[in-house]
Amino acid sequence: MATNLRSPTTRAALVDAYSAGNLLVPALNREGVECVHVRSPEPDVNMVKLKFPDGFVDDIRHEGDLAATAAALREWGIGCVIAGGESGVELADQLNAELGTPGNGMSRPTCRRNKYEMVLAVRDAGLPHAATVVSPDADEIIEWAETTAGYPVVLKPVSSAGQDNVMACASAEEVRAAHDKIRSSTNRQGQSNTVVLAQEFLAGTEYFVNTVSRDGQHHTAEIWRYCKRRIPGGHIIHDYVEPLSPDDPDAQEVEFYSHRILDALEIHNGAAHAEIMMTADGPVLVECAGRLGGGAAPQILSRSMAANQIDLIALSVARPDEFHQLPTSLHRLLRHTLYVHLINPNDHGIAPSHEDMGVIRALPSWAHTVLMHPEGARLTRTIDFPSQPGYVILISDDPVQLRADYEKLREIERVLYTGYPVSEQPRPIRPDR
Incomplete structure (x- = not known):
C-alpha cells in the first residue's frame, strides 16, 4: 500500500548521487529543499569516477548500520530518501522504511534490483513477463x-x-x-x-518509460524508442533513442502496462525507468529500475520535451499537492530529438579532446555532448554503457536535418577515437543520399 504522506519536504537525502542523481541537487535547491548525501558501501564502480556535485549540506557514509545512518538523517530532519543511482536503490528503500518517510513497498524488498525477483513479482501480479x-x-x-x-x-x-x-x-x-x-x-x-x-529473447520494438510517483500515483514524463545493435560476442549496445509521440499507436499501451509494472514492484514514490518490449503479443517487461533514467539532461531536453523526471521529482518532494494535480500523461514533443550513443568500434582508442569534438558541435542540430572519459584516456571497444565514449543530443525542427546529422556523426566517428585530428568540417547531406 502506498505511503500517504502529503506534507512537503524541506530536506531530502540522496543515496549515491554520482550520475543522473547529481542533477537533483540544483533542482531541489531551487524548490527550497536542502540535500544530504549518503554514500552506500558498494557504489557503482564506473559512476564514482564522475564529478561529484556541489550543494550538499552533509555527506554521510553508510557503514552497514541502518539504524545509525537513519539516526544521522533524523538529526537533519530528512523528509524523504531518494536513490541517486542504481547502487542506491535498495539502501534508499531501507532508509525510508526505517525513517517512516515516503518510500516503496517492502513486501519484496529486493525485486527492484534482483531481476529474477522482479520477474516473479510481475508474474504474481498476473502481468505478461519473459x-x-x-x-x-x-x-x-x-x-x-x-x-x-x-x-x-x-x-x-x-x-x-x-x-x-x-x-x-x-x-x-x-x-x-x-x-x-x-x-x-x-x-x-x-x-x-x-x-x-x-x-x-523478446522480439519486437523496445521502449523505455520514465515516470515519477508520489503516494502511489504515477505520472509519465517521457516515452522513448530504442534503436540497438547486436555486435560480435553477443553484446547488445545502444545506437540511439528517440522520443515517442503521445499519438503513436504504441504509446498508450506501453504507458498503461508500465504503470501496472510500477504497482507490481511496489514503486510508490520517486522515479522509475521501465524498459518494455512491444512484442507481437503486446508489451512485456525487459526490466524496471527504481531510479532516474540514465543520461538525464533536463536543461537541454526542455527544448524538445514538455516534462522531465528531474523537475518532477523536485515538485513531488517540495509541493506534493501540486504534483498530484498534474495529468497522468505529461509526455509531449516540442521538437524532433535523437539521443545518440557514441560508439568506439575499435579494440583500442583514445578519448577525444574538446577540440576534436568541435566537428560534432558544428552539426546544425547539435544540442549537447557528454563525454564519459577524460581527454586522452585509453578506450576499449564499446560493448556496454561504461565502455561507450559518451553521448550526443541532437534537436531540430526538421526531421530530415536530424537524420542527416546523425549519419554525419557516425561518419565522423570512424576517425574520432584514433588520436588523429578530425579536420573535416560537416557538410550538408542531401535528403536523398
Missing part, C-alpha cells in the same frame, strides 16, 4: 534453452545495470562462454556474480 531462469550452472541454462525457451536467449547478471554483461546467445557454445564470462566477473557494484540470469 520466461526466465537463474542458475550457477551453464548446462542447466543450456537444457532450459533447448527444451523450453529456444535460441537465442539473453544472459545477464542478476543485479546490475547499464548493459553490464548483457549477451544474446544463439547456441550452447555461446551460452557457455557468456556464462563463464559473467561468473568470472563482478557487477557494477563490485559484487561477485554467483549465478547467471537467462531470459527468452
